[in-house]
Amino acid sequence: MIALSRPFTKIFPSIFFRSFHSNLGPIAATRRHRYSNFISAIPDDVSWILPFFAILSKSIGSYQSLATEASPDEEVVPDEFLNEILSDIERSPKFSSEKLCTTYIDKLLKAGNPSAAARFMQSLHDKHIFLSPNAYNLLLVAASEANAIDFLSQIFKDLLVSNKPLSSTSYFNVAKVFTKTDDSVLLKFVREVSELTFPRNATILNRIIHAFAECRQIEKSLIIFDHMKSLKCKPDLITYNTVLGFLGRAGRLDEMLHEFSSMKVANIAPDIISYNTLLNSLQKVGRLDLCLVFFREMGENGLKPDLRTYRALIEGFGQSGNLEEALRLFSEMKQGQICPSIYIYRSLINYSKKMGKVELAMSLSEEMNACLPDLIGPKDFKQKNR
Numbered sequence: 001m002i003a004l005s006r007p008f009t010k011i012f013p014s015i016f017f018r019s020f021h022s023n024l025g026p027i028a029a030t031r032r033h034r035y036s037n038f039i040s041a042i043p044d045d046v047s048w049i050l051p052f053f054a055i056l057s058k059s060i061g062s063y064q065s066l067a068t069e070a071s072p073d074e075e076v077v078p079d080e081f082l083n084e085i086l087s088d089i090e091r092s093p094k095f096s097s098e099k100l101c102t103t104y105i106d107k108l109l110k111a112g113n114p115s116a117a118a119r120f121m122q123s124l125h126d127k128h129i130f131l132s133p134n135a136y137n138l139l140l141v142a143a144s145e146a147n148a149i150d151f152l153s154q155i156f157k158d159l160l161v162s163n164k165p166l167s168s169t170s171y172f173n174v175a176k177v178f179t180k181t182d183d184s185v186l187l188k189f190v191r192e193v194s195e196l197t198f199p200r201n202a203t204i205l206n207r208i209i210h211a212f213a214e215c216r217q218i219e220k221s222l223i224i225f226d227h228m229k230s231l232k233c234k235p236d237l238i239t240y241n242t243v244l245g246f247l248g249r250a251g252r253l254d255e256m257l258h259e260f261s262s263m264k265v266a267n268i269a270p271d272i273i274s275y276n277t278l279l280n281s282l283q284k285v286g287r288l289d290l291c292l293v294f295f296r297e298m299g300e301n302g303l304k305p306d307l308r309t310y311r312a313l314i315e316g317f318g319q320s321g322n323l324e325e326a327l328r329l330f331s332e333m334k335q336g337q338i339c340p341s342i343y344i345y346r347s348l349i350n351y352s353k354k355m356g357k358v359e360l361a362m363s364l365s366e367e368m369n370a371c372l373p374d375l376i377g378p379k380d381f382k383q384k385n386r
Helices: 006-011 014-022 028-040 047-062 079-091 094-110 114-126 133-146 149-161 168-178 183-196 201-214 218-228 237-249 253-265 272-284 288-300 307-319 323-335 342-354 358-370 378-385
Strands: 002-004 075-077
Touching: 094 114, 094 133, 114 133, 114 149, 133 149, 133 168, 149 168, 149 183, 168 183, 168 201, 183 201, 183 218, 201 218, 201 237, 218 237, 237 253, 237 272, 253 272, 272 288, 272 307, 288 307, 307 323, 307 342, 323 342, 342 358
Parallel strands: none
Antiparallel strands: 002 075
16 A cells, blocks of 8 residues: 555545545446546646656556555555556557557656656556657657656667657657767667667668757767667668768768768769769859769769759859859750759849849740749749658
8 A cells, every 4th residue: 555645635635535446446448438537637737646646656667566554644545546557558449548648648747757757658668568659759858858868768769669650859859868978878879779670770870860960969970870880780871861961061071072982982872862962062162173073973873963963053153153054054954854943043043134144134034934833843842841
């Protein structure tokens, strides 16, 4: 039996505990319904019930009765009730049990008791019961806000083992917690995740690398990337494209070019995304000489340029004042039956005006308006990014 202190019982009269006993009927279906209603009915402001949840979680966490001696002035909650929720979860249909667990965890977290939520999750883990993606994300956010590394690691690994879908938010929360940790702690986590998720470990680690880059933790991303080379799951094409992308956006072009070279040494053939990343990054700093080198290399490797390839080159030459080369590439693009985007037209019109070629600008504007319905525009990019 577990004793509750007199101050707690003064807040809750005996009828509160009698309602607990009334929920301990012999019919499982009725009991499950009542307990589900009990948890679901807890209001959002649950600070008042926090002491009870803490006791409940400790009992569930050990699967044992935590018996204490009750003094004459204490009310007592039966141990049977404290283990009843876990039993009901095991017997409930999958959808019902997931909803019950999520509700319970949500209330604990709102009450400011993540440790109780952690114990509850561990209890479910020991019983091979997994939560819904929403519940895991609630826990990840709580762990991230509390900077609780061990807690977050266990939640994330549980989520991976459950084979539930992981959102970008889940990875972002992981990255936020590890930004201030020692590198050895991070690499230990990466190694454990890699071993836990074989054979899909490369996909998981790629998304972790991307999440750190999104948090502007490029050094952490590179540490994970280098560590992958010593693991069973080696960097793949997606890994390299991810690294090329965030190095290029950060303006670290020498490192980007180095990784592009090491990619080929590792016998990983660059694809159109790899080359477009290089072209886009290089044209922004005016390295059109290298842009042409990689553009030719694409053709030699049998890769056909696409809209992004031509946009990078056209904008690069247009900005440098070489409008003639920009127009030649624009013509080549259309001959290759690649539909221009509205952005390329606008760029060419703008470059023409800057160079005093008003008639050319007007001609391009008329051409753009004539084929406007067929041009690639904002709506197309939004749909592609979904």
